Amino acid sequence: MRKSKEEINHNSVGLVIAKNQIINSSLKLDSGTTLKDYNLCYETYGILNKSRDNAILICHALTGDQHAAGYNDATDRKPGWWDNMIGPGKPVDTNKFFVVCPNNLGGCGGSTGPLSQNPSTGTAYGPDFPIITVRDWVESQNQLLEILEIESWAVVMGGSLGGMQAMQWAIDYPDKVKHSLIIAAAPKLSTQNIAFNEIARQAIRSDPNYYNGLYKTKNTFPEHGLKLARMVGHLTYLSDDILHTKFGRELKKGKIEFGFDVEFEIESYLKYQGESFIGQRFDANSYLLMTKTLDYFDPAEKYDGKLSDALKKCQANFLVISFSSDWRFSPTRSMEIVRALLENDKNVIYSEIESELGHDSFLLPIPQYHRILSTYLNKIAVT
Amino acid sequence: MRKSKEEINHNSVGLVIAKNQIINSSLKLDSGTTLKDYNLCYETYGILNKSRDNAILICHALTGDQHAAGYNDATDRKPGWWDNMIGPGKPVDTNKFFVVCPNNLGGCGGSTGPLSQNPSTGTAYGPDFPIITVRDWVESQNQLLEILEIESWAVVMGGSLGGMQAMQWAIDYPDKVKHSLIIAAAPKLSTQNIAFNEIARQAIRSDPNYYNGLYKTKNTFPEHGLKLARMVGHLTYLSDDILHTKFGRELKKGKIEFGFDVEFEIESYLKYQGESFIGQRFDANSYLLMTKTLDYFDPAEKYDGKLSDALKKCQANFLVISFSSDWRFSPTRSMEIVRALLENDKNVIYSEIESELGHDSFLLPIPQYHRILSTYLNKIAVT
Structure with missing residues (x-):
């Protein structure tokens, strides 16, 4: 609007x-x-x-x-x-x-x-x-x-x-x-910071749509990998306390469903974060580069x-x-x-x-x- | 022997x-x-x-x-x-x-x-x-x-x-x-615990070799996803301090290489953990199940x-x-x-x-x- x-x-x-x-x-x-x-x-x-x-x-x-x-x-x-x-x-x-x-x-x-x-x-x-x-x-x-x-x-x-x-x-x-x-x-x-970055990189680079970074030429995008990388990153940006305050163990449908669909509110939130990041069209190769810049600093x-x-x-x-x-x-x-x-x-x-x-x-x-x-x-x- | x-x-x-x-x-x-x-x-x-x-x-x-x-x-x-x-x-x-x-x-x-x-x-x-x-x-x-x-x-x-x-x-x-x-x-x-489990599940379930859990019938295995899941899990099992003491910012080859191969010792360690877990042939569906058991407890x-x-x-x-x-x-x-x-x-x-x-x-x-x-x-x- x-x-x-x-x-x-x-x-x-x-x-x-x-x-x-x-x-x-x-x-x-x-x-x-x-x-x-x-x-x-x-x-x-x-x-x-x-x-x-x-x-x-x-x-x-x-x-x-x-x-x-x-x-x-x-x-x-x-x-x-x-x-x-x-x-x-x-x-x-x-x-x-x-x-x-x-x-x-x-x-x-x-x-x-x-x-x-x-x-x-x-x-x-x-x-x-x-x-x-x-x-x-x-x-x-x-x-x-x-x-x-x-x-x-x-x-x-x-x-x-x-x-x-x-x-x-x-x-x-x-x-x-x-x-x-x-x-x-x-x-x-810290070593832990580098480790989380490496997990994010592995998530992107092991996505079969990554094609060694040449995804553009294949007209595709390592969406799952980048989504995962963002979820890991995002989780480390938030404190345990705020996660507890905001989401606790609240269930999306009020009860346990015994399945693998989104059940807890926090799962829904993480999914949203991953997807909205993909929506912003952030380039996967840039994400990889920036995590390396962090590691090297x-x-x-x-x-x-x-x-x-x-x-x-x-x-x-x-x-x-x-x-x-x-x-x-x-x-x-x-x-x-x-x-x-x-x-x-x-x-x-x-x-x-x-x-x-x-x-x-x-x-x-x-x-x-x-x-x-x-x-x-x-x-x-x-x- | x-x-x-x-x-x-x-x-x-x-x-x-x-x-x-x-x-x-x-x-x-x-x-x-x-x-x-x-x-x-x-x-x-x-x-x-x-x-x-x-x-x-x-x-x-x-x-x-x-x-x-x-x-x-x-x-x-x-x-x-x-x-x-x-x-x-x-x-x-x-x-x-x-x-x-x-x-x-x-x-x-x-x-x-x-x-x-x-x-x-x-x-x-x-x-x-x-x-x-x-x-x-x-x-x-x-x-x-x-x-x-x-x-x-x-x-x-x-x-x-x-x-x-x-x-x-x-x-x-x-x-x-x-x-x-x-x-x-x-x-x-805690909410954070559930979130880390959900990331592990997403890693497995978004691996194209997961085939909605039917990987056996396709004669394949969601190796990358399970490896990532294990890396995430393993990282949360270790303290920041012990990571620092064991690996610090030590470089595998003694100097920065400006590339995406394993550079820091911690990257090498995480990779090893992921791969040796795959070597144990732990079933991906079992891993998914067990994380849910944890969440529900x-x-x-x-x-x-x-x-x-x-x-x-x-x-x-x-x-x-x-x-x-x-x-x-x-x-x-x-x-x-x-x-x-x-x-x-x-x-x-x-x-x-x-x-x-x-x-x-x-x-x-x-x-x-x-x-x-x-x-x-x-x-x-x-x-």
Whole structure:
């Protein structure tokens, strides 16, 4: 249904059109491959001020894209994935900041990725798209920054894999990040995190419709595998408590049926999550790539595993936020980042938000969480 | 390699041959289906004493079977699944006790299950084997008890799903269980537990080789699905800590390869677990059935969710054991059982064992754990 102007404009950045920026500088990736040129698809909200110092970079997580806020079309049912965070009067206040959200390289939102044409074959990259690291993303985002003629980001922020980018930015370009906001993240994946990612990958790659990643050429899609991968992922985003509160052991039809159809409400919910993800047409090769990016992230690796050494040259101020019931990237993991920053006498504020909503909390309008971000960002905007 | 007598006999119950007991009494299942007769395949260790009061029933968990101890053949590479627990001088001391371990109905170790012939069709049950409940298992085990002409079990014990059977026995036959040993169990699955089971089921059922459970008739097997299911299950049996200690972020080839082959040690381990499970030829339909049995288990359901009401008539003495790092059935869940028993003034000893080995701890020879069981069982044997 078409929305009225009032509906769209109230507290919303309104209708937005994604921009495509062809970047003609070559990009040498961590894997050794060089992209001669590439496209970054991105959205912006708010206005860049005259001194060009009010820009915020929003980094997306595993299944995110450039469409963080507002609507791409008046008939869209849902706004962008972080619409509760970004807009006029919202924590990331578009009356004050110029917000940039690119789709990450290797993604499927419009930036160069597995769906793009491989110049050396003339057909889509598919499974041959090189594996990207968080450092590669920072490099590509820096090329965008230069094209936008902005000297430095007022803020780089993101949740989960997005928080990892915010941290890597502060490490790689100390003079280009004033504030790094690292939300629901970790300095590297735990063994358990990697294991869950591997299960997701196995689910996709063992789907007979995966065809070693060449499913497009067979005009098919590894739907079952990707659905399973999403179900596993989603389950790890939610806490045991919230699952209990929301679904408990409630039965869809009120009684046990002694069969394999959906019986418990939680089964129905998981099925819905898997199917709606398929409905979003997220590319399976992109999903595989992004899980590898997560696995590889470990800024301390170059420094003999010493995170505090990796963070030594940072100049940014840091805000680190975790959520009490997040067992994917628990508060303990965020505290590792905080400790390493404190060992370097860096400016850091840490907050653990009480929430039973698990890892997904970072996407949700939890009052205490939004209040902290509003206060922090308002202070920056004023000074 | 053939084992010498010394190798087999040292601390071992030695060579054992499974027995098959056709039970000609009909069994009305919770699902409404009636089995006219059925087979229970079981092993026994030790000798039934003259007063026939030293019998221990061992109940197996999801992927267990009747082969709990010793060797079925001198060329076997591995002994039964609980060999560290059962044998001469071991916690379940076969010099003192007569140990009975049946394969559960619906299993694939030899008892009637999906691989058996369906009398009404003349072909294997496959997916048509009725879903079994823990109560059904207790009923079938009680029929075996009667055939063995034993009045009551000195002990019913098991870990995980086996512990649930030990609890159900004490509820259903208060006068036939002297001691109920409930290890690493819970009074019912949490929503998260059900969700992980549903993911395992979806993995199997969405494998194109599953053919709605009729894979045998197609001469195939849902190998990928079952492998994934096992990987998911296995991951939830291990704690984050032990994964970290055992595998960390170690790389198989010492460096990142930027590809999708096995890179991290944990990936290699998970793959091995999945594949070795396939090698054991566990039946996929049995796996599906057993996860449903787990989901349905909830003895308090009949009593308006009041576990203490469900346990009111129990006469057994209880030993409840949990493991500190078990996040599948955490100590909190065991405490729910203990609390409900205490509310009824039942005789209960509770012990939380310090272990970083997760849910799998119940299968492992952890000294404190074995010591507690030895002490407890020795005391029973003497008196």
